[in-house]
Every structure is written in C-alpha cells, then in structure tokens.
Amino acid sequence: MIRATGLTLRRGTKVLLDDTDFVVNPGERVGIVGKNGAGKSTLFALLQGRLDADAGSLLIPASWRIASVEQEISDNDMPAREFVIDGDTHLRALQAERAVTPDGNGHRIAELESALVEADAWSAPSRAEQLLAGLGFAPDEWMNPVRSFSGGWQMRLALARALMAPSELLLLDEPTNHLDLDAMLWLERWLAAYQGTVMLISHDTEFLDAVAKVILHFDQAKLVRYRGGYEDFLSQRAERLRQSRIAWDRQTREAARLQSFIDRFKAKATKAKQAQSRVKALARMETLAPLHAEAGIDIRLPEPLSMPDPLLVLDEVSTGYRLPGGGEKTVLRDVRLMVRGGARIGVLGVNGAGKSTLIKTLAEELPALAGERRASKGLVIGYFAQHQLDMLDPDATPLQHLARLAPETREQELRNYLGGFGFSGDTVNSKIAPMSGGEKARLALSLIVWRKPNLLLLDEPSNHLDVDTREALATALAEFAGSVLLVSHDRHLLRTTVDDFWIVADGKVTEFDGDLEDYRDWLAARNADARSEARLEQLASADAPAVDRKAQRRQEAEQRQRLSTLRRPLETRLKNVEADMEKTGARLAALDALIADPGLYSEERRAERLKALEEHGELSKRHAQLEEQWLSLQEELEALT
Structure with a gap:
C-alpha cells in the first residue's frame, strides 16, 4: 500500500500539505480532487520521485512499477503503434538485447525467448492496436508517424503509451482533456478492468464518479479521505459542512x-x-x-435585453474551409437547422466530426460555402471558442480587460461584476500571465457575456476549470434566460444545461431524440456496424483471384490466434463479473427480505436498520456497475467474433 505519515509539501512559500496522513490500498481507484493550485499535480510529482517531501514520509512498495502520461511529446517519425509499444520499456529492452545476442550464445537466447513469452511480446502489436482503436484512432492511422498528428491526438498517443506499460500504480492527470465521449466511455471500461491501483486527477465529475471508489480531497492543507465515488464525496462533504x-x-x-x-x-x-x-x-x-x-464563485449571467424567435437559421448550408490555392474543403453539407429563442442544445459527435466547424459557422467566424445563414435583427451572440484563452492580453489585468469593453462604466460596477466570476480584491489588478487556465477561462467567459447576449455558443467552455468553477458555470447556464448551444465532453454540464441534442456525424447535423445514455447506445451500435463493414471488406478482398492459398491459411490462423489472445482476458473478466453479480444479487435478496420485515423498524433495531439500508444502497450501486461492465464485455466479445 501507499502510506503517507506527517507529510508536508510546499511550493515556494505556499503550504500545500501540512502534517497530513493518508493511505491508498492496493487495487483502489482513487480520485484526487481540490481547487486549482491546491497541490494535486505536485502530489503526483512526489509519487513519481520527481521531488522530495518537505517533511514526513511517503512510502510506496519498492516492487511497484509506476506508469503515467507524458505531458510533452517530441516530434518524431516513429509509427504511432510502435510509439505506444515503447511504453512497455521492459519488453523493448528484451527485444533490443535479443536483436544483438549472437546466435552462438544458445543459453542466453533461450532465457531471452522465455522472458519475451512472459512479457507477451507476440501479442504486443495487437494490444497496442486495441488501445489505439479504443482511443479513436482508425486502423489506417496506426502506422502514421507521431509528428503527423495534432497536439490533442498526440496526447491520446501518450495516454495509450501509459496504458501499454505494465504497472502496479497508474497515475492519470486529466486524462479526458483531449477525449471525445466515445473514447471517454472506452477508458472508463478499460480502467474498470485494470488490475493495479489507479490515482486520478480529473475535473470531469461524471468520469471521476464512474472510475473512482475512493476520494482524497485537498482541504485546508490536509488530504481527507472519503469512501465511494465523486457523488458520494459531494454528499458526505455537504453534510459535514451543514453540520459544522x-x-x-x-x-x-x-x-x-x-x-x-x-x-x-x-x-x-x-x-x-x-x-x-x-x-x-x-x-x-x-x-x-x-x-x-x-x-466563493457565484457566476451570474446577465439576462438578455431581448429574445427574438427564431434567433438564427441555417438553410441548406454547406460549410468548411477555403484552401490557399482557391479550392474548398467541405466539412458539413446541406445543414438545415433553426435556433429558437430559449433553446438549450447540446452538440454531440466524435472529435473531428465538425462540431467546432458548426459553431464557427453559427458565430459567423466561418462563412458558409453554400446555402444561407439568416440571423434575427436582435441577435446578440456570445461565442466562447477553444482558443479563447489565447486572445487575452497576458500583460493586462482583469479590470483592464473589462474596462476596454466598457470605458464609460464606473470602476466599482466593473469590480462588482468581476467579483461574481471569482475576481475580487487585489486579483482584479493582477496581470493574467501567471494565472491558471481556469482563472483565464473565467475571465474570458466574463468578457463574452458582458454584452448580455441572447445566444451563447460555447465550445468546450469547461476545459481548464476546476470542479467548483464547473459547478458554478453549470448553475449559471441552467438559469440563463437566453439560448445555449454547447459543445462539451463534460456530461454533468450537458445534463444540467441542455434540453435537446444535435448529432454531428458523416458530414451531417441531425436532431437526436434521446439522452446521453441513448447516445452511448447509438455510438456502440454505430461502432459495431463499422466493424461489420470492415470484416465484410476483408472477406471480399480474401476472395479476390490470384491469392496465395498457403499465405491466406497462414493469415487466417494468425487471425484466429490473435482473436483468441484478445478474447481470453475478456472471458476471464466476464466470469469474474458474473461471479460478483451472483454474490451481490444473493446478498441484495437477503437484505430485501430483512428490509421487508416490519420488526426492523422498531426503535430498538434502529442501528441494524440504518446499517442494512446503507449496505443495500451500496450493493445496489455496485450491482448496477457490474451489469454495465457485463454488457460492455459482451459487446467487446461480440466484436471479436
């Protein structure tokens, strides 16, 4: 286990942890939460041995291998799959030694071959491909050089590389920042099956709740341990605050x-x-x-001065980008949609489908390549783009930024307004260059809504925000009287804010009649159809003339072996899940019988009653999680048939 005793951590003069104790048991999934700057990433650096504690001790088993995501990737021409396999440094060391060992050294060769088998060397390419596929990389991209991918996709490669590494402790710092919902759901399933200990920093509360079973909260220079997921932590902490x-x-x-x-x-x-x-x-x-x-963050969005209906219409619009040579790259075609007054719409779709392109077209950042964009006379747009933070002046203060927008407004009124976005006292006169990403995002949002827009176009507004600020933003958007179009992978923000969904896929924008659970099912069905089409294409190519039948049989045998290798761990996990379901189901049945007993509700049995109800609640939640795991594993097995 990991055990901290009297641990003290400082960053400059700021005390992050002061004489604190905590324990992380083997196999636990631990969420690390706290405000921006509380010390979450510093704690990870301590766990990795990149810095020393100022006082106290932190003990980690010497045999534990630690895996984490590299935050920076140097450009290189290595194929993506090989880059991911490099995460298994032990395997690569064995392969490198085997390559240079002379054929005459039979004893050492035998040792190396045995070690390579133990390291699953022969399944390494398929394991890496499975990780790449899960994180959204198409098969024809697996051998593309790392440098050919954008920064966000390179971070996905870094995550796959960390997951490839054999480890007893996995440290994940904001792993979902560059993932779409499909990849995020896949990562949840992968972590549920991981055999080691996970310590996770995330501001995505639904992802945190799905993965974490223990929460460590930075609270007044201490780490306070809470049992359960993120929702349990919130409820327990809210009760503590009420009681105090x-x-x-x-x-x-x-x-x-x-x-x-x-x-x-x-x-x-x-x-x-x-x-x-x-x-x-x-x-x-x-x-x-x-x-x-x-x-202490109480974001209030000003009420629009007017609310025309409809606000904005796209009629048979095709949109995309004009190329330097005079051509065009069309991303979305024949888009017909209407934004009504008071509409609250979440825009869903995998990365690269065209969500940002749609938002930019609505905001008139991109001109329509064809069709017509019709805006109401009273339309006032507030547009938050993913690059919004780059548009801030690093040498100016929050007060100076707002004063540039409203030079005639009294300073006290500007101060009061900024105070609602968490800027008070001296912070309104501090340069923004050293501020955190969350603070800059809050400032950018405050500037956008100053003009009292009646349509908010928000493209990933919660990136960089800590949990408290995300909650404040969710509350503010829920109460906002205008219209909202929201692109976000934060499921809690979507649930709280929107009433309807649009899906961007295959160059089209369509209305989606369902909620986020229905969207997850839609994604699973769509991926299954894609895999079926790929298998049909493989079969069609296998029937082509002039095929080497011997080579084909060898390929078929290798494919069967590969599928068997992939199916074996899934089948083992499925059996374990079924056994756990049977065990929890039996215990739930016993508790149901106990709770149905009228005698349990006497005052004398109050302690027994409370204990039974608490256990029933925990087991019901556990049983639901097991059912979801069972369904996911069945889907993965079906995909391998």
Missing part, C-alpha cells in the same frame, strides 16, 4: 434560490427523457448548495 454550520445563512439563501428555479423548470419540463435527466441534475444542485456557497 459553515456560512449557514448564505447556504440557506442559495438553496432557496436554486429550489425556486428547479420548481419553475419542473413545471415547464415536457420533453420526457432529456427533461427528466435535467431535472435530476438540477435537483442535485439544490442538495449541494452548501458546496457552491463555500467555493
């Missing part, structure tokens, strides 16, 4: 305000599935009002 009566009056007002908003929304919620999903997400806000109050 932190800012009780303010919490009560915040809860009443949110409850009033939720009641109004429930009265209007008519679209069954997604509306109910949003009601649940909003109700969660009311429960956690004390946490929002304690965070």
Whole structure:
C-alpha cells in the first residue's frame, strides 16, 4: 500500500500539505480532487520521485512499477503503434538485447525467448492496436508517424503509451482533456478492468464518479479521505459542512434560490427523457448548495435585453474551409437547422466530426460555402471558442480587460461584476500571465457575456476549470434566460444545461431524440456496424483471384490466434463479473427480505436498520456497475467474433 505519515509539501512559500496522513490500498481507484493550485499535480510529482517531501514520509512498495502520461511529446517519425509499444520499456529492452545476442550464445537466447513469452511480446502489436482503436484512432492511422498528428491526438498517443506499460500504480492527470465521449466511455471500461491501483486527477465529475471508489480531497492543507465515488464525496462533504454550520445563512439563501428555479423548470419540463435527466441534475444542485456557497464563485449571467424567435437559421448550408490555392474543403453539407429563442442544445459527435466547424459557422467566424445563414435583427451572440484563452492580453489585468469593453462604466460596477466570476480584491489588478487556465477561462467567459447576449455558443467552455468553477458555470447556464448551444465532453454540464441534442456525424447535423445514455447506445451500435463493414471488406478482398492459398491459411490462423489472445482476458473478466453479480444479487435478496420485515423498524433495531439500508444502497450501486461492465464485455466479445 501507499502510506503517507506527517507529510508536508510546499511550493515556494505556499503550504500545500501540512502534517497530513493518508493511505491508498492496493487495487483502489482513487480520485484526487481540490481547487486549482491546491497541490494535486505536485502530489503526483512526489509519487513519481520527481521531488522530495518537505517533511514526513511517503512510502510506496519498492516492487511497484509506476506508469503515467507524458505531458510533452517530441516530434518524431516513429509509427504511432510502435510509439505506444515503447511504453512497455521492459519488453523493448528484451527485444533490443535479443536483436544483438549472437546466435552462438544458445543459453542466453533461450532465457531471452522465455522472458519475451512472459512479457507477451507476440501479442504486443495487437494490444497496442486495441488501445489505439479504443482511443479513436482508425486502423489506417496506426502506422502514421507521431509528428503527423495534432497536439490533442498526440496526447491520446501518450495516454495509450501509459496504458501499454505494465504497472502496479497508474497515475492519470486529466486524462479526458483531449477525449471525445466515445473514447471517454472506452477508458472508463478499460480502467474498470485494470488490475493495479489507479490515482486520478480529473475535473470531469461524471468520469471521476464512474472510475473512482475512493476520494482524497485537498482541504485546508490536509488530504481527507472519503469512501465511494465523486457523488458520494459531494454528499458526505455537504453534510459535514451543514453540520459544522459553515456560512449557514448564505447556504440557506442559495438553496432557496436554486429550489425556486428547479420548481419553475419542473413545471415547464415536457420533453420526457432529456427533461427528466435535467431535472435530476438540477435537483442535485439544490442538495449541494452548501458546496457552491463555500467555493466563493457565484457566476451570474446577465439576462438578455431581448429574445427574438427564431434567433438564427441555417438553410441548406454547406460549410468548411477555403484552401490557399482557391479550392474548398467541405466539412458539413446541406445543414438545415433553426435556433429558437430559449433553446438549450447540446452538440454531440466524435472529435473531428465538425462540431467546432458548426459553431464557427453559427458565430459567423466561418462563412458558409453554400446555402444561407439568416440571423434575427436582435441577435446578440456570445461565442466562447477553444482558443479563447489565447486572445487575452497576458500583460493586462482583469479590470483592464473589462474596462476596454466598457470605458464609460464606473470602476466599482466593473469590480462588482468581476467579483461574481471569482475576481475580487487585489486579483482584479493582477496581470493574467501567471494565472491558471481556469482563472483565464473565467475571465474570458466574463468578457463574452458582458454584452448580455441572447445566444451563447460555447465550445468546450469547461476545459481548464476546476470542479467548483464547473459547478458554478453549470448553475449559471441552467438559469440563463437566453439560448445555449454547447459543445462539451463534460456530461454533468450537458445534463444540467441542455434540453435537446444535435448529432454531428458523416458530414451531417441531425436532431437526436434521446439522452446521453441513448447516445452511448447509438455510438456502440454505430461502432459495431463499422466493424461489420470492415470484416465484410476483408472477406471480399480474401476472395479476390490470384491469392496465395498457403499465405491466406497462414493469415487466417494468425487471425484466429490473435482473436483468441484478445478474447481470453475478456472471458476471464466476464466470469469474474458474473461471479460478483451472483454474490451481490444473493446478498441484495437477503437484505430485501430483512428490509421487508416490519420488526426492523422498531426503535430498538434502529442501528441494524440504518446499517442494512446503507449496505443495500451500496450493493445496489455496485450491482448496477457490474451489469454495465457485463454488457460492455459482451459487446467487446461480440466484436471479436
């Protein structure tokens, strides 16, 4: 296990951890949470041995191998698959030694061959390909050089390389930042099957809740351990704050305000599935009002001055990019859509499908290549782009940025406005160059909504934001009176903010009648269809004339061996999951019988009753997770038939 005793960590003069103790048991999935600058990444550096503690001790088993994601990748011409396999440094060392060992040294060759078998050398290419496929790389990209990929896709390669490395401890710092929803769901399944210990930093609360079973929270220079996932942590911490009566009056007002908003929304919620999903997400806000109050960030988006309907129409629009030579690259074709007043739309689609292109066209950052874009006379757009932070002046202060937009407005009014976005006191006069990504994102958002837009076009607005700020943004967008189009891989933000979804895929934009769970099923079915088409193409090419039958039989045998190698661990995991399901199902049945007993509700059996109800809740959640794992494993096995 990992054990910290009296651990003290400083960064300059700032104390990150002060005489704190914590334990991480083998096999646990631990989420590390805290505000930006709390010390999460510094803790990872300590675990990796890249810095020393200022006091106390941190003990990690000497036999444990630690894997983590490289944050920077030097340009190179290495094929992507080989780059990923390089993550298994032990395997590469064996292969390098085998390549230079003379044929006459039979004893050493035998030792190396045995070691290569133990290291699964022969399945390494297929294991690397499985990781690449799961993270969204098409088969025809597996042998492309690393330098040919964009920065975001290179970070996916770095993640695949870390997952390739045999390890007992896996450290993941914001692994979902460059992933679309499809890759994120795949990563959740992969981590559920990982046999070692996972320590995870993430601001994506749904991903954190799906993966983590223990939370370590940076709280006043201590690491406080909470049992369960992220939602359990929030509930437990909210209760702690209530019991300690932190800012009780303010919490009560915040809860009443949110409850009033939720009641109004429930009265209007008519679209069954997604509306109910949003009601649940909003109700969660009311429960956690004390946490929002304690965070000190209270984003309020100004109400639009007018709300025309419709706001914006695209009619048979084709959009994309004009090339330097005079040609055009069309990304989306024949798009017909209407943005109504008060619409709240989430834009879904895999990376590269054209989501940002659609948002840029709506914002008139990209001209339509064909068709017509019709805007209402009263349309006021607030556009948050992925590169928004690059447009800020690093040598200016938040107050100077806002004053440039509103030179006639009194300074105190500007200060009050910035205070709602977390900039108060001296911070309004501090240069933004050294600020964190989250602070810059908050400032960029405050500048965008100053003009009181009636249509917000938001392309990944929550990137770089810490959890508290994400929650504040979700609350603000949920209450915003205007229209919202949102591109985000943050599922909690989508659930809380939007009523409808559009899907961008295959050069088209279509309305999607369902919620995020339906979208996950749609993705799985789409991927299964793609795999079926690929197999049909393989079969068609195998029937072509002039095929070497001996070579074909060898290829078929290799394919069968490869499929068998891939199926074996999946089948083992499936059996383990089925055994766990049977065990939890039996215990749930026993608890159901106990809870149905009227005698359990006597005052004398209160402690027994509370214990039974708590265990029933935990087991029900565990059983649901097992069912999801079982379905995922079945899907993976079917894909290998």
